[in-house]
Amino acid sequence: MPRFEKIEYKPIPVSDLMLEMKNLSELMIDLAYSAALFNDKELAEDVIELEARVDTLAYLMDMEIMVAARDAKDAEALIGISTVAAATDKISDAAADIAAIVTRNINIHPLVSEIFEKTEKQLTKATVKEGSLLVGKLIGDLDLAALMGVDIIAIRRNKDWIIDPKDSERIFLNDVLITRGAPQGVKDFKKLAEASLLTTEAQK
Amino acid sequence: MSEQGRFEEIVARMVELKDTSELMIDLAYSALMLNSRELADEVQKLEEYVDKMHTEFELLALTSEFKKEEASGLLGLIQIGVATEQIADAAAEMAEVVLRGVEPHPVLTLAIKEAEETVAQACVSADSPLVNKTLKEARVDEDTGMWVLVIKRGGKSLRPKGDTRIQVGDILVASGYSEGVDDFRKLSSPEETCTIE
Numbered sequence: 001m002p003r004f005e006k007i008e009y010k011p012i013p014v015s016d017l018m019l020e021m022k023n024l025s026e027l028m029i030d031l032a033y034s035a036a037l038f039n040d041k042e043l044a045e046d047v048i049e050l051e052a053r054v055d056t057l058a059y060l061m062d063m064e065i066m067v068a069a070r071d072a073k074d075a076e077a078l079i080g081i082s083t084v085a086a087a088t089d090k091i092s093d094a095a096a097d098i099a100a101i102v103t104r105n106i107n108i109h110p111l112v113s114e115i116f117e118k119t120e121k122q123l124t125k126a127t128v129k130e131g132s133l134l135v136g137k138l139i140g141d142l143d144l145a146a147l148m149g150v151d152i153i154a155i156r157r158n159k160d161w162i163i164d165p166k167d168s169e170r171i172f173l174n175d176v177l178i179t180r181g182a183p184q185g186v187k188d189f190k191k192l193a194e195a196s197l198l199t200t201e202a203q204k
Numbered sequence: 205m206s207e208q209g210r211f212e213e214i215v216a217r218m219v220e221l222k223d224t225s226e227l228m229i230d231l232a233y234s235a236l237m238l239n240s241r242e243l244a245d246e247v248q249k250l251e252e253y254v255d256k257m258h259t260e261f262e263l264l265a266l267t268s269e270f271k272k273e274e275a276s277g278l279l280g281l282i283q284i285g286v287a288t289e290q291i292a293d294a295a296a297e298m299a300e301v302v303l304r305g306v307e308p309h310p311v312l313t314l315a316i317k318e319a320e321e322t323v324a325q326a327c328v329s330a331d332s333p334l335v336n337k338t339l340k341e342a343r344v345d346e347d348t349g350m351w352v353l354v355i356k357r358g359g360k361s362l363r364p365k366g367d368t369r370i371q372v373g374d375i376l377v378a379s380g381y382s383e384g385v386d387d388f389r390k391l392s393s394p395e396e397t398c399t400i401e
Contacts, residue, residue, distance in 0.1 A: 111211060
């Protein structure tokens with residue numbers, strides 16, 4: 001049985017809660033699909049942990065909204081926020097369900113990799129090899145979105161996953177990077193990480 | 205249907221489900237940010253489409269004659285299908301906020317603008333390299349990490365396809381990584397000769 005902790009009320013701006021719920025829910029979808037695609041149990045477990053975090057945020061959000069409504073007009077305006085917050089919670093639940101397929105040892109059909117090769121936004125896993133341009137670089141300095149249309153969503157380093165690495169995170173040799181983005185971009189990025197591409201084609 | 209053909213059908217449906225469910229989230233956030241009933245309606249239409257597609261996908265998976273050892277793998281696929289359907293539902297619920305006719309709270313607009321994945325719009329000026337290119341040729345996603353969701357042209361919104369040609373004066377609504385927004389705007393209007401708002 002899951003254990004439910006008592007969540008204490010603390011004043012947190014609704015905008016902060018909304019922003020974090022939106023960010024987490026979208027990140028979780030990508031991470032969950034990555035866990036399924038690469039059959040990675042630990043990544044899947046991280047997604048399930050993030051789901052618990054979103055649940056806490058949703059609970060805090062409910063409290064904030066109730067405290068904020070002074071009259072019927074407020075209530076009407078706040079219902080929109082409450083609905084969108086509930087939707088991000090639902091999205092994170094769906095992501096956790098995908099992750100649970102991996103943790104419960106239900107096999108993912110080999111077809112799944114074929115499916116992911118055909119989607120608009122693709123996921124790829126690449127190991128940073130000796131000689132790669134990425135070694136020692138800060139994520140923020142790489143400007144990956146503008147150059148190749150990709151984003152690093154997770155890094156595996158020394159058996160740990162760094163989820164949603166910040167711009168100040170440095171890339172090391174042997175890091176395993178999961179990126180999401182445009183099909184050509186993720187392909188180029190993989191080559192860049194594996195040192196088979198020495199300049200980015202986008203550097204015109 | 206041959207076994208190979210069936211596999212291909214299952215793959216095609218699943219790709220469509222995943223892409224559509226994610227597109228719906230992006231469109232729902234766009235609808236909220238721009239307070240656009242038109243985009244919110246589009247999300248509702250896609251929700252019906254996903255429901256239909258999801259049923260077809262499940263029927264296809266269930267009527268396939270797979271070997272026993274393949275059944276577990278197929279169960280995984282069916283569960284991913286259920287998740288995409290839930291994601292689509294969540295997007296439709298967000299779109300309903302706009303359709304109720306209450307202007308979305310500023311907190312929502314702020315959260316969408318400041319999020320890691322955001323929505324932005326830009327107008328296409330005459331000096332943009334995008335002019336007269338098809339969406340496929342324009343490679344906006346490869347160059348900026350932003351995906352064009354909608355083109356607003358002459359007061360109408362259209363959902364672009366790969367062969368849709370971009371024209372001067374188009375307003376592009378795109379979603380993607382927030383780091384790409386500036387590049388997206390510059391690509392659309394290099395000298396900032398046109399701006400919205």
